[in-house]
Amino acid sequence: MRPSFAYPRYALLAAVLTTTMTGCATLPPPTSELAAAQQAVARAAQADADQYAGADLAAAQRELSQAQAAMSAGKDDDARRFALQASADADLAAAASRAAVAAAARTQREAEVADLQARLGIEPDQAAALPPAPGGASGNYTLRLQALAADPRLADAARLERAQAQQAVDALATVKGKQRPAAEALAERRVRAAELAAFAQVLQRDTDRLEHTYSELQLEASRRDAAAARAEADRLRMEAQMQAEESERLRQQAAEQEQARVDAETALQGAATQQAAKLSAAREKELKLAREEAELVADAKLPPMKRDSRGEVFTLAGDAFASGQATLTPAASASLKAMAHYIDVSRAAAVRVDGFTDNQGDAGANQTLSQRRAAAVRQALVAAGAGSVRIDASGHGAGNPVADNGSAAGRAKNRRVEIVVTQK
Template structure:
């Protein structure tokens, strides 16, 4: 790309005006055509438009084409600055670029091509200044954020902080003319590899100073100053980006180390928890075995106590039964036990046929039962009368109710507390034998005295 870097005056001497009025490039027969990378082609117009403009003004060619390329390049430069948030970080420079672009468009509309071309070149340079200033602000913020993240990671990992590194964006700007600043930028080893395109634009603007008319020199000098400033700032931005890339690699390494340490800590904690759980399980098993032993001892003691209590109750009940039978001169009614408790049953012959009055023998037996129940603490007593299925159901129910009430009254008379005993007649509703036979009907004619088991 040797011909890209040569001074615009030398290139202008090889420009001629084609039949259509537009400049065409020519080269010597012994000069090879330089290859152009595809990635460089997208800003070819933006690069050559200001170069051609300056060169053609002094080349002696007959005329210049309208500055449409310069206007397009300036518009693109303004759009790039806007995309870089120059409205936020470099609003003054962006406003100046927009104003210059507006002047260029108005001048071209009036046919004042030279004025339009100059204003367009100024707009492009001002827009590039706005763009690099905005990029510098955003790059500085990203650089500070990366350094803060790395400092936090180092503190977390207890790694000594790295010695403070200089900020490439704060590298001092060389004092002097635009030419001296460009030479200093080329000679600075810290910035030499960066911003080649912007350096080329700066060299072109400086080279054009030797060819412009005296009246155009201030504008050309200002243009060169802008281009050098853009190159300086762009080089510092690229150097800062390189530092950000290095910091990002360091951050990735620190994150990997943090993950490794976190994994080791997690494994150690898991092992600690496993051992703790194992110890707790062993302790729980020991306590459970001990509790089982204590429970077995208590169960044995309780069982023995229950046996003793049961034996005492049995003895007390036997004595109370014997005493009741002696006092009443009769035996207690037959006894059976079921889920309801103790059930004493008076057979059907305890009453005269069709009547609710107890026979003398049955009355003595009920008296003995009342004395027995009154002598012992126990649960509620329920007297339930039953009949067979012979006769009218309503009459049977009434008869069963009367017989139950008679038995209840006899129990109360024998000493059983009135509020402890209740009576009910159920007729033939709950037979215990087949009503089809005399023997079955005899079993169904009965009065049950149910003593609930007291807990």
């Protein structure tokens, strides 16, 4: 609802409440009230109120049926009264459902944050205390609405529901006699719905805060894991150096006797092979964690990667550029930011960028386009922070196709830029 139309609608609702509860029969048929009740019941059903507020939803559905029956029988006052009750019960059911869902989501995320903080040895944040959950209080409508407005955590929450509740409470001043119990019940539903809706919004805000904290903790955990992997790789390199020195000592000692030298060489070769395998596995783990860190920091995926005799080969498809152009798309630029971070944290020894096209069109133009695209990728990597390592860029035109240029699918595969990363 737009704010500029809120007051007229609230004023009309207040007039309807007052007229209905006082028994005046000057209003038109309650078509709009019935439509509003139907919409409220539908919203409650969509909010899974059948799981969390089944009794209130059932009451709203029953009252809606009574309103429709009264309308068909020409009993407009009864139809209007039942429709208003149905709207109130449906809104109460929806608010209760949203509060229950928000509470469950916050509890789950709070537990996940606590577990991650404990694993990382981080003291929990001292977050502001949440307001107490709405209790089972009834009556005292004005005091309860004033309590909502006075609590700074709830003051700006559930404005619509609070306005509806205030209208229902204000209408009590003009209701007497046998209409009083129904008006009291309507006010109670509206005040209760306002309390639950405000509490649900506060829970959602705190869940959003916990989501932000959880994301930051995940990034910290990834960084720590990467640091631990690098430390392990350094330890294994030191062990390998020490074993190499010991190997030399043993070879010198075995020089006096050929058989002893051969036996020592055989034993040491096996140990060196095993150690090299461990070192390779540790380095691969370090690189895997570096790729994960790069994607987390850049909030983007790295280009697809394969390994061959050249090293790690990351491939940017032809759709990373506009057709016939050398300007990177926003998605490709984001992916290259992750690529630059990976090159930096993995301590790459060298990087080469190779551009390729399909065989369509002029060969000279294809060569120029492939060179421009390779240069654009190199420039993006340097700008994103990969300038600590030498990056060469070359264009190869339609050379070195990876698929048959006779089909559209094959040509699409051949239009590519390969980023070849050589690790230390």
